[in-house]
Each structure stands twice: as structure tokens, then as C-alpha cells.
Amino acid sequence: MEEFMRKRGTMLTVYIPRELDHHFAQQITGSIDQELERGAVSQLVFDFSDTDFMDSAGIGMIMGRKRLLSYSGGTVSAIHVNDRILRIMQLSGIYKHIEISQEPVWNHRKR
Amino acid sequence: MEKKNEMVLEVESRSCNEGLVRIAVAAFSTQLNPTLEEVTDIKTAVSEAITNCIVHAYDTGTEKIRVECRNEQRELTVVVKDTGKGIENVEKAMEPLYTTKPEQDRSGMGFAFMEAFMDQVTVESEPGKGTTVTMKKLIGRQNPVFE
Numbered sequence: 278m279e280e281f282m283r284k285r286g287t288m289l290t291v292y293i294p295r296e297l298d299h300h301f302a303q304q305i306t307g308s309i310d311q312e313l314e315r316g317a318v319s320q321l322v323f324d325f326s327d328t329d330f331m332d333s334a335g336i337g338m339i340m341g342r343k344r345l346l347s348y349s350g351g352t353v354s355a356i357h358v359n360d361r362i363l364r365i366m367q368l369s370g371i372y373k374h375i376e377i378s379q380e381p382v383w384n385h386r387k388r
Numbered sequence: 389m390e391k392k393n394e395m396v397l398e399v400e401s402r403s404c405n406e407g408l409v410r411i412a413v414a415a416f417s418t419q420l421n422p423t424l425e426e427v428t429d430i431k432t433a434v435s436e437a438i439t440n441c442i443v444h445a446y447d448t449g450t451e452k453i454r455v456e457c458r459n460e461q462r463e464l465t466v467v468v469k470d471t472g473k474g475i476e477n478v479e480k481a482m483e484p485l486y487t488t489k490p491e492q493d494r495s496g497m498g499f500a501f502m503e504a505f506m507d508q509v510t511v512e513s514e515p516g517k518g519t520t521v522t523m524k525k526l527i528g529r530q531n532p533v534f535e
């Protein structure tokens with residue numbers, strides 16, 4: 278598995294790079310989708326700990342994966358989101374569709 | 389001291405240039421002493437405009453994107469120009485969530501972010517000829533004038 282992804286049980290965690298734009302989204306989307314198509318993912322978690330820049334391409338990438346997972350009833354969340362990225366998520370309305378947490382990862386509530 | 393400067397960049401419409409142009413314009417803007425927040429606003433807006441040239445204007449090949457930047461007093465102007473396919477209905481294109489490529493993970497938020505993070509965004513476009521996006525932002529609004 279690619280170094281920016283980790284799978285534990287049915288939870289797939291994707292570690293987002295420092296900057297998430299159209300260029301980087303294109304590079305990681307293929308591998309994420311491959312993993313989702315393999316099935317057995319019920320929770321997709323985007324970890325933003327290292328990320329300080331995201332534009333609309335990030336919103337498109339997250340919503341696209343949310344759409345893929347919704348067929349199987351899986352959930353999508355974003356964790357370790359900084360204030361700036363939270364603002365982008367709020368402006369885009371994506372916060373209505375995914376769970377967003379600014380908490381440290383060890384406090385992340387498992388469902 | 390007169391605060392005036394200009395920069396012109398021309399890059400090929402490759403996605404690896406999104407980050408390059410974003411950083412170049414951000415660096416140029418630092419001559420106006422922006423806050424970190426303002427720099428990120430500029431980076432976001434520039435990223436959106438450049439990505440639109442790559443994803444929409446030149447969706448069938450690699451062409452040139454021209455970026456003109458101007459610092460004047462406390463205002464930054466960024467002009468992003470392509471000679472690509474153009475936009476039929478600019479007003480509609482600028483509506484939040486409107487996209488002509490929903491199948492490609494587009495969210496239709498590009499223009500909305502440009503407008504949210506810059507003070508003024510104007511779009512001139514002609515189908516078949518190309519698109520020019522002009523963005524302006526007043527820098528250091530929260531600082532007293534120090535000239």
C-alpha cells in the first residue's frame with residue numbers, strides 16, 4: 278500500500294500532503310479509489326495533520342470519495358483540520374456531508 | 389517611498405505549475421507586508437484561477453498561461469489569462485457549486501473561493517478566444533498606514 282495510506286480493519290486512513298491542490302489530488306485519488314474498489318472499507322479518514330493549504334480540488338476529491346463510499350453505506354471524516362482548512366470546508370458546505378474534527382487523532386471517536 | 393512593482397510570468401498548462409505560480413505570486417505579494425492569512429488567501433485564489441486554465445480552458449492539450457501581477461500602494465492585482473475555450477455564460481459559471489465537469493471531482497467552488505478571498509474578481513471571456521480573470525486585494529487592511 279502507498280505510504281500515504283494505512284488500513285486498520287475496515288478503516289482506511291489517508292494522510293494528506295502539505296498542500297492539497299488539483300496536482301496532488303490527481304496523484305493520490307487513483308490509489309485511494311483502488312483501495313475502495315477492493316471493498317471492505319467502511320470508514321474513510323482523511324488526516325490533515327500535515328496540511329496547511331487546500332483549494333477546491335480538495336473539496337472535489339473528498340466529495341468524490343464520499344459518493345463512492347455512499348453506495349456501501351461507508352462514512353467519511355476529516356481529522357486534524359486546521360482553522361484555515363475548516364474555513365474552506367465551511368464555505369463549500371462539505372461539513373454537512375462529512376464529519377470534521379479538529380481534535381488530536383487519539384481523541385477521534387470511533388463508530 | 390513609492391510602492392510599485394510588476395511581474396509577468398508565463399507557464400505551460402501543466403498541473404505541476406499550480407504550486408509554482410502560487411508560490412511566485414505569494415512571494416511577490418510579500419513586498420506589501422501581508423499577514424500570513426492574506427498570503428494564504430492570495431495563494432488560494434491564484435491556485436483556483438490557474439487550475440481552471442488547466443482543467444477547463446486547455447482541456448485538450450498543453451498551452452500557455454500568462455500571469456501578470458502588480459503591486460500599487462497597498463493593492464495587489466493578479467491577472468490570469470488563457471487563450472483557451474472560453475466561457476459561454478460567465479454569470480452562471482461564477483455561481484457556487486456550478487461546474488461543467490462534475491464527473492471529474494470538480495466541486496464548482498473555484499470562483500466562489502476567488503471571490504471569498506480577494507476583494508474584487510472580474511472575468512472577461514469569449515467562447516473560442518479565451519478567458520481573463522482579474523483579481524484585486526487590498527493588503528494590510530488591519531495595519532495603520534505606515535508610509
Ligand SMILES: Nc1ncnc2c1ncn2[C@@H]1O[C@H](COP(=O)(O)OP(=O)(O)OP(=O)(O)O)[C@@H](O)[C@H]1O
Nearest residue numbers: 333440444445481487488494495496497498499519
Ligand atoms: N479559464 C476557463 N476557461 C474555460 N472555462 C472556465 C474557466 N474557468 C472556469 N470555467 C468554467 O466555469 C465553471 C466554474 O468554475 P469553478 O472554478 O467555479 O468550478 P470548477 O472548476 O468546475 O470546480 P472546482 O474549481 O471546484 O474544481 C467551470 O466548470 C468551467 O465550465
Ligand SMILES: [Mg+2]
Nearest residue numbers: 436440498499
Ligand atoms: Mg475551478
